[in-house]
Amino acid sequence: MKSSISPLASRRVALALALFVAAMLVLPLFAGNYVVSILVVVLFSAYVGQAWNLMMGYAGQLSLGHALYVGLGAYVSSGLFVHYGLPPWIGMLAGMAVAGLAGIAIAALSFRFGVTGVYFALLTIAFAEFTRIAFNHFGWVGGSSGLYLPVVTLTHDDIVHLRGSPRMFYYVLLALTLAALALSHLLLGQRIGFYWRAIREDQEAAQAAGIDVFRYKIAAAALSATMTAIAGTLMAFYDNNLYPDTTFGIGRSIDIITAPIIGGLGTLFGPILGAFVLTTLSETMTSLSASLGVNGLKQWIYGAALLVIVMLQPAGLWPWFKTFLRLDEERR
Amino acid sequence: MSVRPLLEVEGISKRFGGLQAVDEVSFGVPHGTIVALIGPNGAGKTTIFNLIAGALRCDTGAVRLDGVDIVGLRPDLACGAGIARTFQVVRPFSTLTVLDNVMVGAFKRTRSTVTAHRTAWQILERLGLADKAGTTAMSLTLPERKRLEVARALATRPKLLLLDEVMAGLRPAEIDVTVKIFAELSREMELAILLTEHVMRAVMALSHHIVVVHHGQKICEGPPEMVARDPQVIACYLGAAPTGT
Numbered sequence: 303m304k305s306s307i308s309p310l311a312s313r314r315v316a317l318a319l320a321l322f323v324a325a326m327l328v329l330p331l332f333a334g335n336y337v338v339s340i341l342v343v344v345l346f347s348a349y350v351g352q353a354w355n356l357m358m359g360y361a362g363q364l365s366l367g368h369a370l371y372v373g374l375g376a377y378v379s380s381g382l383f384v385h386y387g388l389p390p391w392i393g394m395l396a397g398m399a400v401a402g403l404a405g406i407a408i409a410a411l412s413f414r415f416g417v418t419g420v421y422f423a424l425l426t427i428a429f430a431e432f433t434r435i436a437f438n439h440f441g442w443v444g445g446s447s448g449l450y451l452p453v454v455t456l457t458h459d460d461i462v463h464l465r466g467s468p469r470m471f472y473y474v475l476l477a478l479t480l481a482a483l484a485l486s487h488l489l490l491g492q493r494i495g496f497y498w499r500a501i502r503e504d505q506e507a508a509q510a511a512g513i514d515v516f517r518y519k520i521a522a523a524a525l526s527a528t529m530t531a532i533a534g535t536l537m538a539f540y541d542n543n544l545y546p547d548t549t550f551g552i553g554r555s556i557d558i559i560t561a562p563i564i565g566g567l568g569t570l571f572g573p574i575l576g577a578f579v580l581t582t583l584s585e586t587m588t589s590l591s592a593s594l595g596v597n598g599l600k601q602w603i604y605g606a607a608l609l610v611i612v613m614l615q616p617a618g619l620w621p622w623f624k625t626f627l628r629l630d631e632e633r634r
Numbered sequence: 635m636s637v638r639p640l641l642e643v644e645g646i647s648k649r650f651g652g653l654q655a656v657d658e659v660s661f662g663v664p665h666g667t668i669v670a671l672i673g674p675n676g677a678g679k680t681t682i683f684n685l686i687a688g689a690l691r692c693d694t695g696a697v698r699l700d701g702v703d704i705v706g707l708r709p710d711l712a713c714g715a716g717i718a719r720t721f722q723v724v725r726p727f728s729t730l731t732v733l734d735n736v737m738v739g740a741f742k743r744t745r746s747t748v749t750a751h752r753t754a755w756q757i758l759e760r761l762g763l764a765d766k767a768g769t770t771a772m773s774l775t776l777p778e779r780k781r782l783e784v785a786r787a788l789a790t791r792p793k794l795l796l797l798d799e800v801m802a803g804l805r806p807a808e809i810d811v812t813v814k815i816f817a818e819l820s821r822e823m824e825l826a827i828l829l830t831e832h833v834m835r836a837v838m839a840l841s842h843h844i845v846v847v848h849h850g851q852k853i854c855e856g857p858p859e860m861v862a863r864d865p866q867v868i869a870c871y872l873g874a875a876p877t878g879t
Contacts, residue, residue: 406724440737468842490745491746492747493741493747493750496734496737496738496741496750497738497741499727499729499730499734499738500727500730500738503726503727503728503729503730504725504726504727504728505691506709506725506740507721507725507726507727508727509708509709509710509713510689510709510710510713510719510721511710511713511718511738511739511742511786511787511790512710512713512714512718512739512740512741512742512790513710514708514710515710
């Protein structure tokens with residue numbers, strides 16, 4: 303009898319995953335720049351969604367301020383690059399450290415003083431907002447007028463300095479998404495994964511079963527924040543510009559959590575599926591709105607679609623999708 | 635008592651606002667024995683459990699496990715020290731499978747998933763839950779959930795197991811089976827058990843020693859036959875019935 307959290311034990315799931323990876327690897331060879339640039343957005347969302355899902359879906363700690371960690375990863379690496387010419391991969395490490403420490407500080411402050419549940423969620427929004435306002439007045443990274451990365455025209459992709467085509471970012475993000483998937487799968491089979499899920503279900507019972515609840519909640523927050531910061535660095539070097547209001551804004555935090563919720567909270571593949579469905583839907587609606595010349599049509603249909611999904615599949619799309627593809631037949 | 639008991643409770647008190655929930659209660663649980671803590675509803679039994687397991691901190695008094703003071707120890711550390719508990723209102727990890735629930739407990743003594751898996755299986759088989767291993771805890775019946783609570787607690791390899799009304803709601807035949815399992819577990823694993831119970835059939839069959847509390851105070855303690863005949867106990871708890879069994 304396998305434990306419930308090992309979906310890869312099913313041969314069908316493993317096969318479906320292998321096909322998916324193969325398709326994603328060859329897709330940019332055939333697809334045009336437009337499709338690749340949309341897939342970059344999909345993978346960004348899938349990766350960050352997985353990072354958030356570790357904290358909320360598994361450890362049960364609701365963060366509504368994950369834009370904070372995207373922003374710290376983005377600003378730290380960009381600032382170091384613009385001012386000191388530090389390569390982005392090293393700046394990324396610095397960003398991860400800063401974001402990880404911020405995640406630990408926020409979680410430790412709240413959990414030490416018994417701030418949990420929705421109050422913890424409010425606190426995460428507050429910290430993201432403080433930081434947004436602070437960065438609007440932080441001259442070293444341009445304040446409210448933004449930070450711009452020098453754009454150079456290259457004949458080839460320079461992965462060391464993260465300068466290049468959407469295709470390069472696509473492969474970097476694909477690798478990250480798969481790495482996050484592997485890491486999630488690995489951790490869930492370990493003691494820490496069992497402990498996170500126990501804490502999510504019932505903190506008091508978890509503590510009575512011998513779990514140092516505080517420590518494992520901090521670990522979830524630290525890991526999630528650190529992983530999220532990586533995406534921030536990539537976003538900064540892809541977009542080449544940063545504004546505090548969009549980078550740290552609540553809108554980005556909401557975008558981050560929508561894909562994993564729609565895909566299926568606390569499922570391994572939910573964040574990835576959710577990212578594909580939502581980004582595709584959003585892009586289709588944008589071009590539809592544009593071609594019909596109706597402003598705001600996108601928001602209407604996108605909102606209605608979210609409503610329908612949430613009403614029909616409150617546990618997310620993945621459980622339904624899995625049954626639809628008959629991926630769970632081998633489960634006992 | 636010549637040998638020092640595993641658990642020593644010495645004059646513990648706990649006050650909630652105007653209510654003296656526990657008042658200077660003392661008793662001991664020797665190694666490998668089964669002690670019952672009985673008393674009417676609201677007598678302070680669950681509060682005493684919470685004080686021992688670290689969920690509450692006593693105002694005065696001492697609690698020692700193997701001679702070591704454990705007052706103020708966090709519940710997870712109390713668990714590490716060897717005290718496992720069940721909750722009167724069951725608290726399984728609902729969306730986890732039965733096996734995963736018990737593995738969470740087993741991870742207290744090992745980092746290895748393989749070892750935790752093996753320990754959990756053994757305990758599930760011992761408690762007759764092996765055929766439910768793959769189902770989620772929320773789809774169990776109430777008696778099964780109570781057994782799951784016990785399994786999860788046992789998986790932490792305790793020296794002392796605190797059972798808070800695990801027989802409530804069971805049919806007489808199920809009670810007899812459960813009583814037999816606990817008696818065997820206690821013998822096999824040298825496990826001391828402290829239990830609260832309203833089901834007198836189980837208390838009388840299982841315990842070596844009974845402690846009776848009323849309004850937060852200990853009013854009597856002794857072997858089952860003696861407690862059942864104590865006039866004070868009969869008056870306050872067993873009612874006016876001529877026999878206690």
